[in-house]
Amino acid sequence: MAEILSTDGIAKRFGAIAALKNISFGLAEGEIRALCGENGAGKSTFVKILTGVYRADSGSIRVNGVPQDIRSPQQAQSLGLALVAQELSLAPHLSVLDNIWLGNARVPLLHRRRDLREEAQRALAMLGADDYDLDRPVAALAVGQRQIVEIARLIARDARLLILDEPTATLSDVEIARILAALKALKAQNRSVLYITHRLGEVFEICDSISVFRNGEHVKTDAVGKFDRTSLIELMLGRSFGEMYPEKAKSGESNKAAFSVDRLNIPGVISDFSMVAPAGKIVCIAGQLGSGAHRAIRALAGLEPDASGDVRVGTVPLALGSPTRAKARGVLFVPDDRAGEGIFPNRAVLENLVATRLADRTRFGILSWRALRAVGAHLSRRVKIDPARLGTAALDLSGGNQQKLLFARGLERAGAGVLLMNEPTRGVDVGARGEIYRLMREFCEAGYALVMTSTDLEEVVGMADVVITLFRGRAIARYEGSEISMPAILADITHPNIPATAA
DSSP states (O other): OOEEEEEEEEEEEETTEEEEEEEEEEEETTOEEEEEOOTTSSHHHHHHHHTTSSOOSEEEEEETTEEEOOOSHHHHHHTTEEEEOSSOOOOTTSBHHHHHHTTOTTSOSSOOHHHHHHHHHHHHHHTTOTTSOTTSBGGGSOHHHHHHHHHHHHHHTTOSEEEEESTTTTOOHHHHHHHHHHHHHHHHTTOEEEEEOSOHHHHHHHOSEEEEEETTEEEEEEEGGGOOHHHHHHHHHTSOOOOSSOOOOOTTSOOOEEEEEEEEEETTTEEEEEEEEETTOEEEEEOOTTSSHHHHHHHHTTOOTTOEEEEEETTEEEOSSOHHHHHHTTEEEEOSOIIIIISOTTSBHHHHHHTTOGGGGEETTEEOHHHHHHHHHHHHHHTTOOGGGTTSBGGGSOHHHHHHHHHHHHTTOSSOOEEEEESTTTTOOHHHHHHHHHHHHHHHHTTOEEEEEOSOHHHHHHHOSEEEEEETTEEEEEEEGGGOOHHHHHHHHHSOSSOOOOO
16 A cells, blocks of 8 residues: 655654654654654654754655655645544634635635535535534534634645644533544545554554554554554553552541532523532533533633632631632632643743742842742652743643643642642643653642543543533532443433433
């Protein structure tokens, strides 16, 4: 079978850091290849070189057997290579139709908009999304729906090699099934797919072969049947997998309410939701995308202006609708969209770590950068980010290290309170996940109440001390300790035997 893409000796450095070392790689026409590795293994750097975002320091690339010097994303697009990055690149105030065609070199100067609508509709139909309103602004879509539009944009470019970086990280089970079905259809058209995901179940379901990167090196490529889950993880880590999840809180430990919610309402989203989050425990609100779970967490962080309800931190009431008030009551929030709402991507790691501590190291209105650097170095070591990277832009960190920046901001703050998390390990590899789970338990040991949402049921079962299931804005059941099981949670969030009165 002919190779659509091959590389020989690709290398890339960022200062003293060798991101890629002598990468030789080949991908056949009509092949779906998983590219696996920890965050920081070099996967994203490699695909950015293939698509013209970065230029390699050395090595060569061939597309359809022809040597290519890919200098820009536009050139990569003209060669039939297209990337859907982990962080979405849509223009939120433009329509679905305009986003699908935005930046597409195939659009002629003189064209009929009707033709563009028809082709956009065909691209969406391939993803099972032919019911999308092409005139609707992307800002009005849920995160999962935006991901579908992003992938439809790639299909509309008629790419022969589709590079998908964590395409299902924000999607519901139904939407994931649509994406995987679409990839099978693209394979039947003899298109190739390079598929980057940390959801290993998808790797074994959809891929023909697997390539593993570790520490910037290409470790192994083989047919998917040559791997099992454990051997793949250990190859990615370069060590024994060990225990992913830290020990849970003991059932006999304090159930004193550190955070209580009574009759939380968000018009059209959440109806009369109540819960109690004890200090030192992790409560997970489990539901599929669209269930309202993510919106509930955002409301408790003060980010839903229409939310109402009786919320208390300890015994102190918390007025909703203001993130400033929430923070003043000791409520910290880790969003699922870390690039858009969490970190300052173009600022240094140090600035991100100390962004919420500037007032603590200021005298007469002047910042003490010496003191801030000491704080930043200490916090970076606590979350296992190399202090030598304090001057690196946060955007250049792996997804796992970016997530750890957000946790570091809350470490060692006076007055333990509440930590709210939407999808705490979205787009994070298996190695970094273990470190993040450890950090979550550190917050518990410090006396915080943790409230999280996750669409990864393995994570829910592995981390939560208490699970509250949610379907269409209504709480279904509450499970604690040994009652927590994947079948029970799955049954609640997909087919509950109750009337669905909230949208």
